[in-house]
Amino acid sequence: MPVSVDAVGAAATRASCVSATRSAGTLILSGLHEETSAMPAAEIIRREITVRGSFCYTRENFAAAIAALQSGSIRLDPWIVEAPLEDGGAWFDRLIDAPGAVAKVLLIP
DSSP states (O other): OOEEEEOSOOHHHHHHHHHHSOTTOEEEEOOOSSSOOOOOHHHHHHTTOEEEEOOSOOHHHHHHHHHHHHHTSSOOTTTEEEEEGGGHHHHHHHHHHOOTTOOEEEEEO
């Protein structure tokens, strides 16, 4: 079965994915970058493309992650750090340029 996947979720990538999907194929939307975007509905209808949404996490995934955190088998530090709100700009620049082992910064007022 021909399948195309848009994992970005921008208007441009969604439209490109419709164009790249074979007639009677399936387009899976999983990217969440933009809440809404125009879709070429006439093309989807004429080419009989099936469009499906897919969220990548299940309730079981979240339950397993919480259990792993509670048991201590995985840790989030040093990936998550706390910093004063006034340092937010500097942390933003660092996360863009050279994040190192940091994935998230919690800014504390």
